[in-house]
Amino acid sequence: MRANKAFLIIAHRLAILAYIAFALFPLFWLLKVAVTPNDLLYSEGIRLWPSRASLEHFDFVLRHSAFPVFFRNSLIVSGSTAVIVTILASLSGYALSRFRFRGKYWLVTLMLLTQMFPLVMLVAPIFKILSPLGLTNSLTGLVVVYTAFNVPFATFLMQSFFDGIPKDLEEAAMIDGATQFVAFRQIILPLTLPGIAATLGFVFTAAWSELLFSLMLISGNAQATFPVGLLSFVSKFSVDFGQMMAAGVLALIPACLFFLLIQRYLVQGLTAGAVKG
Amino acid sequence: MAYAARHEGLPAIRPPLMKRIADASAPYLYTAPALILIVTVMLVPLVLGISYAFRDIQLLNPFSGGFVGLDHFRALAQDQAFFRSLRNTLWWTGASVFLQFAFGLILALLLDKPFHGRAVAQALVFLPWAVPSFLAGLNWAWLFNPVVGPLPHWLFAMGIMSQPTNILSDPQLAMWGPIVANIWWGIPFFAITLLAALQAIPRDLYEAASIDGAGPLQRFLSITLPFLAPTIAITILLRTVWISNFADLIIVMTNGGPADRTQIVASYIFTQAFKRLDFGYASAIALVLLALLLAYSLLIVILRQWLLSKD
Amino acid sequence: MASIDIANIKKSYGTHPVLHDVDLKISDGEFVVLVGPSGCGKSTLLRMIAGLESVTGGEIRIAGRRVNDLAPKDRDIAMVFQSYALYPHMSVAKNMSYSLRLRKTAKDRIATVVAGAAAKLGLDPLLERRPRALSGGQRQRVAMGRAIVRQPKAFLFDEPLSNLDARLREQMRAEIKKLHKDLGATSIYVTHDQIEAMTLADRIVAMNGGVVQQVGSPLDLYDRPANLFVAGFIGSPGMNFFEGNYQAGEVQRFEMEDGNSIPLDAPPLSNNARVTLGIRPEHVVLAGHGPETLLATVDLVEPTGFGIILHLSLGGASFKAFTNDRSFLTASGTIPVRFPAHYLHFFDAEGRRV
Structure with a gap:
């Protein structure tokens, strides 16, 4: 009986370890190739760690390539999208959480439907609409598009955070002498701060990862976001593996940082999005 | 007694008009910015896209734009590449969803029991979810590349492959590349959702079942599964729609190749719009995809009604 | 301190009426308890007096002034909630002084008033704590403290003791009664617990189905219940x-x-x-x-x-x-x-x- 139990525990730990290895191995390999000097890359192809590690690829990518520009563009786009979406979603999420109003059902249905239908359908028409406005090949255009795509999901997320704050608190504040807006600012908002941070994180991560629309809407290097830049680099210089992977590691950094930020809220985020990745 | 009912039928006293207007419009003011954005950036293009399906819209041809009726759909009916992409979509979606779910469920069950270091283990196994999809695609493409990746060599050493070649360029095997990447990337989604559902199951149910004499397998079958069933159903249904539209990994890893062997409908639409700049034809395919997804959703709704009525 | 006049008050949600023509005159300094089973409309009536629910028909006057359309903040009343509704991100002292700070009361005056209320409720050692770090009974006291620092025209209590265990409830009940004796403030207290109603009230208003069943002193209702509902509701074990x-x-x-x-x-x-x-x-x-x-x-x-x-x-x-x-x-x-x-x-x- 006891041996059986010990066996179960060992099997459980081994299974967990296998999952961790599977989850981390690709990222580990990315890092490994990124620090392998070119002369060792082919001779030590499948060694788990090169006999000599160097940061030369990072150095090259940061100083002699366009990646810092891509990185900056992506930061601008994802950062602005996250901020704007969070503001809009706070407002609409608050309304969904606190008010009963005519048309609410239709609004929620519309927002749910936008999460369901294939966004790839919109690639062509959005290009056609943005082009005469001068919003193709522009970071502003991307921000507008990403903001619209992320608002529904962020609204549901913010609504779930507002729902977690008892209505009594606002009412107590209003009896204590606050107007509705003051109650919102001094009582509700401070209590929603973790929710706001989580929403920022989710939207940032989503915008940072978006590929199809940035491929379609951006052409020049100057406005390219990280995915566009990396993909065009891959198709042009497909032998500089070390540099590509060094760039890949750089793209991973903000994603990992935000992952740490929103880890606690993953469940809430995934259920609010329901169908979002 | 002071409570006697008096003043029968006094007209209700209404608050002043301005206050009423302000109160009534507040929810609309809060939601207006989001709504306007959704309508202009999502609904208007959707309608426009539907109209493109019946027009000749080619970006590089200034004389295009005319109404062509059902021409695109006639061309589509003859388009072997489209039908192949339909079959590929089924294969891609079915394999991805099933394997993501199976591995996700096992992971959720493993993480459900408390153990030393669970929080860290959880953070590590969920990390792939945060990796941008384009990077996940590139990363796996590199792992499958015999020049820098270990996988072909390992498969060769184990005798599974006769040569350490890149499966992404093998027409028979290429689809497995994006599917494996998708499984790696999507396990956390299922695991997180199912873990949350698992932890919502009241613990005393298990205790009651043990006292009633149920073994571990019986407890799983009679308590865990029935409690998880609604979550499993809804997650799989929604995920199916989402993954069938998810073209990022394919575009990054194989671009539909070799010889269209990995082209799914969503990536085919993107290729038509992005590479050939044929917006009309791309929109026609998109419309068919939308119709198929609607039919699928409708089927689900009907199935659900049927199951409910059976009980 | 003030009187409260409720004349012919009606409330309905859509076409669904929840209060039918309630009339009630509460005089200065009186302790009135609204009692009834859940869903009888007692909380709705209290919230209408507070300004948290709109008035469908009739008139509410506080100290002779019609307040139907006044925002809660302009009615000069304090309320103790069932959930206590303490602000989780503020210390006990900040919770108690929030209303005074909103009214831009002078700092030293705030300090005196808060200290006085804290002394009265035995909260002095807890002033810097967050609500999270308090027990149920302590939270209840803070909620009361928040109400008394205001010196409002009236106190409204919405089932303030129902989240406490039996022993604490008994103790707080006595404290509320003592506090009322000290302050002499007009109070309206909602409860479904007939013992609270009997022990606290100068006058009980028994309600059922949105209609006032009887108004009178506790012994009135006990000795001469006006109808079967009141007879069955007051007293334990029941009649x-x-x-x-x-x-x-x-x-x-x-x-x-x-x-x-x-x-x-x-x-x-x-x-x-x-x-x-x-x-x-x-x-x-x-x-x-x-x-x-x-x-x-x-x-x-x-x-x-x-x-x-x-x-x-x-x-x-x-x-x-x-x-x-x-x-x-x-x-x-x-x-x-x-x-x-x-x-x-x-x-x-x-x-x-x-």
């Missing part, structure tokens, strides 16, 4: 009811359905009228001989420590009796019971007291 007929004659009698009858000196009723007879368990006399004595079967004996509740039946009707006599702990079989005439209540077919 016993028997269905039957009134028989006029040389000796007036109440005839139960199983044929038992009780002689009465009752109010004049028309002969053979259908009435409900009510008697409180503590008024049932468990002894006697003579014509008015009945033989009841003992079904169950429930010792409460303080006394004994006997579950009895008389023909088909079951009822309860309460006694302090411990010899009844072993009661079984049948025992003689008597319903003294001056403790009997009568209600007509519509449930009104006669």
